[in-house]
Amino acid sequence: MRTIMVLLLLLLGIVPAHGAADCEPPDCPVVVDAIDGPVHESADSYTAALKLRNGPAQQDVEVTYRFVDGTAKQGEDYKAVPRGTVTVKAGEAQAGVPYQVLRVTGEQKTFTLEITSVKPGQIGKRVAVFTIGGKR
Numbered sequence: 745m746r747t748i749m750v751l752l753l754l755l756l757g758i759v760p761a762h763g764a765a766d767c768e769p770p771d772c773p774v775v776v777d778a779i780d781g782p783v784h785e786s787a788d789s790y791t792a793a794l795k796l797r798n799g800p801a802q803q804d805v806e807v808t809y810r811f812v813d814g815t816a817k818q819g820e821d822y823k824a825v826p827r828g829t830v831t832v833k834a835g836e837a838q839a840g841v842p843y844q845v846l847r848v849t850g851e852q853k854t855f856t857l858e859i860t861s862v863k864p865g866q867i868g869k870r871v872a873v874f875t876i877g878g879k880r
Contacts, residue, residue, distance in 0.1 A: 755805040774865030776832070778857055778872035784845045785877060792857045796832060797868050803859035805832040808861040809841060816853035816876050821846055845876055852878020856860050 775797040784790065794807050810827045811818065818826065824843035832839045840855060857872045 748752055749779050770775035774798070774801065774805055774862065775868040776805065776859060776862045776865060777869035778809075778859050779869075780872050783852075783875045783878070784828060785848060786846050787848055789842065789844045790841050792872060792874070793837040793838055794830065794832070794859065800837045802834050803834050803864070804832075805865055806861075806863045807832065807839060808863075810855045810858050810860055811843070811860055814854040814856060815851075815873075815874075816855040817845075818855070821853050821876055822855055822874075843874075849876040850877065852876070 777795050777797055779793040781792060781794055783788065795811070806829050808827075808829045809873070811822075811824045816822055818824065822840070822843055822845050828841070830839040830841055843857075853876045855874050855876075857874070859866070859867045859870050
């Protein structure tokens, strides 16, 4: 019953997406956050993290994403599968999306990874920002 109440309150916008204050797994809704990356100072392979806010999944969770150019351009500054879906397996709390930094210059450049859907569940922090090179 408590799960139904929390979901109803979420739908009505009365409770924030991270769930009710008294929410305890497995009653908490699944919320996935895109985690910002570090400043990349070398051309190499990396993994973008998509993390479940409330700990390990009770069942498989599919997260659909897309990479979006900023000042860093796909194919010039970084390389990644432009759109895709990753699965956070039951019992795990995160999944990774691989990408590669192709070049680092003295100019700071950015690109983002955006979560477009979560099944079952909802999107928490929708966008992760990745920075390549530049002065800190």
